Structures are given as structure tokens and as C-alpha cells.
Amino acid sequence: MLKTLRLLVPVVLAAIILVPAFGAGDAEKGKELYMKRCKSCHAEDGAGTPAMQKKFGEKLLPLGGKEVQAMKDAEIAKKFNEAANHKALVKTLQPGDLDNVIAFIRTLKK
Numbered sequence: 001m002l003k004t005l006r007l008l009v010p011v012v013l014a015a016i017i018l019v020p021a022f023g024a025g026d027a028e029k030g031k032e033l034y035m036k037r038c039k040s041c042h043a044e045d046g047a048g049t050p051a052m053q054k055k056f057g058e059k060l061l062p063l064g065g066k067e068v069q070a071m072k073d074a075e076i077a078k079k080f081n082e083a084a085n086h087k088a089l090v091k092t093l094q095p096g097d098l099d100n101v102i103a104f105i106r107t108l109k110k
């Protein structure tokens with residue numbers, strides 16, 4: 001019994017440590033998606049293209065800026081899903097895409 005426990009403890013500990021890492025998105029995959037699907041409006045650095053900035057002003061937040069970076073992942077996801085400009089886009093995303101792209105947005109932090 002004790003022997004089994006001694007074997008089990010490291011396995012359980014490893015699982016607890018590793019599982020959250022699997023839950024988080026993959027920033028590299030997120031970057032690929034961002035450059036294909038988001039850059040046209042949000043610009044490469046997340047600040048928003050000049051045309052979009054002009055059109056939306058303060059409604060378009062810089063993705064690397066304080067306001068967005070202070071949001072929890074779930075809040076960013078909610079904003080993303082609710083943005084009127086994303087309607088067509090949201091429907092085409094695959095499971096995991098949003099997590100990955102949020103992981104990439106974290107790398108834009110100023």
C-alpha cells in the first residue's frame with residue numbers, strides 16, 4: 001500500500017502541474033491565425049490599422065495596451081465574440097483558435 005502511494009504521489013503532482021499548461025493556448029499557432037485573420041484590421045502590433053483607428057476611434061482598443069492586457073482571458077474572449085465586426089469571423093473559428101490567438105495577444109503587451 002505504502003509503496004503504491006509513493007509511486008502515485010509524484011504522478012498526481014506531475015498531473016497537477018502539467019494540466020494548466022495544456023489548457024493555455026499556443027501563441028505560435030495564434031500568431032499564424034492573427035496574421036491571416038486579424039492583422040487586416042488590428043495591424044501587426046495590435047494597435048489597429050490607421051483606417052480602422054480613424055473609423056472606430058477609442059472603441060478600437062490597442063490589443064497590446066493596458067486596458068486589453070488587464071482583462072482576463074475570458075473577458076477578452078467575450079469582447080471578441082461580441083464585437084459587431086467579428087460576426088462572420090467568429091463563425092469560422094475552430095475550437096482552440098480563440099485560446100491560441102489570446103495567447104498571442106498576450107505577447108503584444110507593451
Ligand code: HEC
Nearest residue numbers: 034037038040041056059060061076079080083084085101
Ligand atoms: C473587419 C475588421 C476586424 C477583424 C478582421 C478583426 N477585428 Fe477585432 N475588432 C474590430 C473592431 C472594429 C473592434 C472594436 C469595436 C467593436 O466592438 O466592433 C474589435 C475588437 C476586438 C477586441 C476587443 C478589444 C476592443 O477593441 O474592444 C479583441 C480582443 C479583438 N478585436 C481581437 C481580434 C482578433 C483576435 C481577430 C482575429 C481572429 C480580430 N479581432 C479580427 C475589428 C476587427
